[in-house]
Amino acid sequence: MKEFLRFLSRCIRITFIGDWRYQLWMLLLTVLALLGLNAYCKQLVYGLVETGMSDHVSWGLYIANFTFFVGIAAAVVMLVIFVYVYRDDKLHDLVIFGELFAVAVIVMCLLFVTVDLGRPDRFHHLLLRFNFPISMLTWDVIGLNGYLLLNLYVSTYLIYCAYRKREPRKALFVIPFVLITIVWAISIQLVEAFLYVGLSARPFWNNAIIAPRLLASAFAAGPAIIILTLQVIDRFTSHHVPGRAMLMLRQVVIVAMTLSIFLLISELFTEFYAGTAHISSTRYLYFGLHGYDGLVPWIWSAIALNVFALVILYLPIARNPQVLSFACILLIVGVWIEKGMGLVIPAFIPTPLGEIVEYTPTINEVLVCIGIWAFGLLVYTAFVRVAIPVLSGRLTYDQPFASAFSEIPHAQSSHTSAREKLP
Amino acid sequence: MTQHSADNTDAGPHHAKMTRRSFLRRGGVAVGGAAALVASLKPLMDPELDPGDLGSIQRFLQKHYKEMSTEDMDAALARIRNDVERRYGLRPDIRDIKPMDGVEFVFALNLSRCIGCRKCVHACVAENNQSRDPEIQYIRVLEMPKGTIDIERASHHYDRPKVPSEDHFYMPVQCHQCTRPPCVKVCPVEATWQEPDGITVIDYDWCIGCRYCEAACPYWARRFNFTPPRFASDEQIAQNPDIVKEQLNPDMSYLSNRPREKGVMEKCTFCLHRTREGKMPACLEVCPVGARKFGNVLNPDSDISRILRNKRVFVLKEEAGTLPRFFYYFDERRSRSGSDELDAPAAQSGEDA
Numbered sequence: 049m050k051e052f053l054r055f056l057s058r059c060i061r062i063t064f065i066g067d068w069r070y071q072l073w074m075l076l077l078t079v080l081a082l083l084g085l086n087a088y089c090k091q092l093v094y095g096l097v098e099t100g101m102s103d104h105v106s107w108g109l110y111i112a113n114f115t116f117f118v119g120i121a122a123a124v125v126m127l128v129i130f131v132y133v134y135r136d137d138k139l140h141d142l143v144i145f146g147e148l149f150a151v152a153v154i155v156m157c158l159l160f161v162t163v164d165l166g167r168p169d170r171f172h173h174l175l176l177r178f179n180f181p182i183s184m185l186t187w188d189v190i191g192l193n194g195y196l197l198l199n200l201y202v203s204t205y206l207i208y209c210a211y212r213k214r215e216p217r218k219a220l221f222v223i224p225f226v227l228i229t230i231v232w233a234i235s236i237q238l239v240e241a242f243l244y245v246g247l248s249a250r251p252f253w254n255n256a257i258i259a260p261r262l263l264a265s266a267f268a269a270g271p272a273i274i275i276l277t278l279q280v281i282d283r284f285t286s287h288h289v290p291g292r293a294m295l296m297l298r299q300v301v302i303v304a305m306t307l308s309i310f311l312l313i314s315e316l317f318t319e320f321y322a323g324t325a326h327i328s329s330t331r332y333l334y335f336g337l338h339g340y341d342g343l344v345p346w347i348w349s350a351i352a353l354n355v356f357a358l359v360i361l362y363l364p365i366a367r368n369p370q371v372l373s374f375a376c377i378l379l380i381v382g383v384w385i386e387k388g389m390g391l392v393i394p395a396f397i398p399t400p401l402g403e404i405v406e407y408t409p410t411i412n413e414v415l416v417c418i419g420i421w422a423f424g425l426l427v428y429t430a431f432v433r434v435a436i437p438v439l440s441g442r443l444t445y446d447q448p449f450a451s452a453f454s455e456i457p458h459a460q461s462s463h464t465s466a467r468e469k470l471p
Numbered sequence: 472m473t474q475h476s477a478d479n480t481d482a483g484p485h486h487a488k489m490t491r492r493s494f495l496r497r498g499g500v501a502v503g504g505a506a507a508l509v510a511s512l513k514p515l516m517d518p519e520l521d522p523g524d525l526g527s528i529q530r531f532l533q534k535h536y537k538e539m540s541t542e543d544m545d546a547a548l549a550r551i552r553n554d555v556e557r558r559y560g561l562r563p564d565i566r567d568i569k570p571m572d573g574v575e576f577v578f579a580l581n582l583s584r585c586i587g588c589r590k591c592v593h594a595c596v597a598e599n600n601q602s603r604d605p606e607i608q609y610i611r612v613l614e615m616p617k618g619t620i621d622i623e624r625a626s627h628h629y630d631r632p633k634v635p636s637e638d639h640f641y642m643p644v645q646c647h648q649c650t651r652p653p654c655v656k657v658c659p660v661e662a663t664w665q666e667p668d669g670i671t672v673i674d675y676d677w678c679i680g681c682r683y684c685e686a687a688c689p690y691w692a693r694r695f696n697f698t699p700p701r702f703a704s705d706e707q708i709a710q711n712p713d714i715v716k717e718q719l720n721p722d723m724s725y726l727s728n729r730p731r732e733k734g735v736m737e738k739c740t741f742c743l744h745r746t747r748e749g750k751m752p753a754c755l756e757v758c759p760v761g762a763r764k765f766g767n768v769l770n771p772d773s774d775i776s777r778i779l780r781n782k783r784v785f786v787l788k789e790e791a792g793t794l795p796r797f798f799y800y801f802d803e804r805r806s807r808s809g810s811d812e813l814d815a816p817a818a819q820s821g822e823d824a
């Protein structure tokens with residue numbers, strides 16, 4: 049136990065150490081996170097009027113981001129499946145990076161829900177009267193926190209074993225939890241979809257295809273983000289990521305994105321060919337309604353980005369890391385718009401009484417989101433900062449703390465450098 | 472979050488000996504970080520902030536409505552009484568009014584009568600102490616072209632010198648007090664529930680403001696306090712400093728019209744502080760044409776029961792499966808039921824509530 053506490057304190061210390069690029073990157077993230085905090089404090093004092101939301105469009109950017117990131121966090125299982133189900137042990141370290149990533153993303157998700165609450169001071173009411181299993185939101189709370197703990201546990205255990213130079217006891221302490229993680233990840237996606245699908249008041253959501261669509265696009269965007277982070281790790285740290293891993297993830301992205309576009313087409317056909325009265329929201333999203341068309345440019349650029357990215361990914365040049373990253377960025381932006389602007393907001397337009405009020409986020413709201421993104425990246429950078437020297441055997445319990453940097457004079461840039469240019 | 476940083480490239484074997492320079496630098500960065508943190512928290516020190524807005528221990532410990540003992544409730548009511556008096560300068564008569572046995576409230580609205588004057592909308596705001604700036608309204612009157620009941624064709628913000636318009640009819644919508652309320656199902660903290668008399672209520676001190684219920688309501692009946700409620704605009708207060716006191720309705724109950732706070736949900740409660748004490752809802756009393764009927768559906772002799780039996784009533788969005796307790800009907804020219812006496816404008820619905 050004492051050893052573990054010492055480990056934690058060393059972890060914290062090491063996150064403050066790095067060369068100037070690392071320092072600058074962390075400083076930048078901290079400043080952005082504080083700006084977000086400042087914006088949030090304003091919202092706390094003056095209320096949610098500080099956002100663009102209204103009684104008409106009562107969920108906005110916060111919930112959109114939340115939905116997107118839940119999918120991203122869940123998609124980390126793709127890595128886990130490769131390593132543990134297909135027994136590709138060489139990629140073992142990648143699972144740790146993936147799980148740390150999931151932890152950082154879930155922290156972001158929890159922050160996004162919290163900033164969306166009108167009364168965050170009453171958070172404890174969730175513990176006192178929990179409307180389980182009736183309210184889907186309670187499933188979500190359990191799902192996300194459980195997923196957070198699972199990933200935190202598995203990654204900490206593996207890293208700590210490396211720190212203590214012990215062989216992890218996989219059969220007992222890792223594999224069972226990893227298997228749970230796989231099922232859990234898919235369930236949080238499903239619960240996320242049920243959150244929307246279950247509302248008969250909103251025909252746009254009340255549609256069985258939402259769940260598979262969410263799953264498909266998450267399993268495209270999630271691995272795409274992981275490809276990007278792995279490339280950054282490969283480029284800016286001493287850790288080498290095998291190219292094979294990227295290509296494998298590329299396959300996942302291709303399959304998931306193809307499926308996603310296929311589902312989109314079948315949904316659009318059903319809605320528009322039948323042309324029932326229920327498609328006002330869909331029509332608003334794709335073509336505009338009664339002269340209101342705020343989302344139209346967004347959704348079409350999202351579709352264009354997704355299709356374009358998919359075409360690039362199918363081509364052989366996508367084996368080139370730069371091209372691969374480029375396609376991934378397009379795809380992530382595309383899915384972000386589609387899952388955010390495209391899934392959450394149109395359901396509120398028109399309102400159940402047929403009124404059309406559009407939604408534009410305010411600067412303050414955007415600042416809060418940027419703050420949360422920055423905080424998530426800060427957390428992830430710190431995790432990676434700890435994980436790399438431990439996994440490479442430079443930071444272990446039997447060596448003095450400073451020895452983790454003993455190579456610094458000659459290898460500074462590659463060991464402790466900044467991880468800039470994250471997505 | 473502070474960025475102590477440093478200069479650790481010199482953290483070699485001589486790490487223990489911190490140089491003066493690196494000490495100053497670390498200190499400087501720590502102070503800078505702390506200052507940045509404090510600066511970003513600055514909005515919290517706003518002088519306009521009411522102490523009540525940030526919560527108190529008492530409020531933090533207050534239980535859920537259904538778990539409160541009589542003493543707990545008395546304490547909560549006393550706190551609210553004092554809060555209201557401190558903030559608005561008026562001592563309210565606030566009670567916790569329980570539902571009556573053998574009563575289930577139902578509303579019916581005669582669309583042939585309604586002239587779209589919106590008197591009910593404003594009477595409701597005055598009765599239920601909604602925020603005036605911005606104004607929160609529970610009732611939305613839809614102006615519909617004759618020949619359709621497709622609400623997507625309704626006009627919400629019609630503004631005519633004279634109502635009604637010849638080519639339109641008017642359809643007021645408010646909370647339908649559904650028998651199977653989706654809003655109740657989705658609430659993660661059970662801050663909203665259906666009472667035995669059919670009224671869906673909200674514990675304003677329990678709601679966490681997630682707005683899931685607002686997304687779930689098919690009748691767009693819920694309203695959220697995006698701002699701290701204000702009972703008069705700045706200009707109005709400048710003209711008449713007592714206006715808040717004059718506008719506030721002191722007849723309050725815990726589950727209905729006591730002043731809300733920012734960040735919580737609210738909605739129509741069929742004026743339960745009136746109707747549970749035998750009065751009619753404010754919107755009904757003010758209606759100049761007697762389009763609104765209200766009463767206890769469990770009493771077979773009540774007007775409302777007779778309307779449900781004899782009129783061709785319908786509900787809005789039946790397909791949503793919510794089984795509303797709010798019915799609409801049109802007058803029939805040649806009623807086969809012979810219950811025309813119900814429609815005499817003077818017969819202001821049931822006395823049986």
Ligand code: SF4
Binds near residue numbers: 646652654693738793
């Ligand atoms: S009308 Fe809306 S708010 Fe009222 S009970 Fe039904 S679902 Fe709930």
Ligand code: SF4
Binds near residue numbers: 677735
């Ligand atoms: S806004 Fe309040 S009443 Fe509505 S679901 Fe959330 S906690 Fe429940």
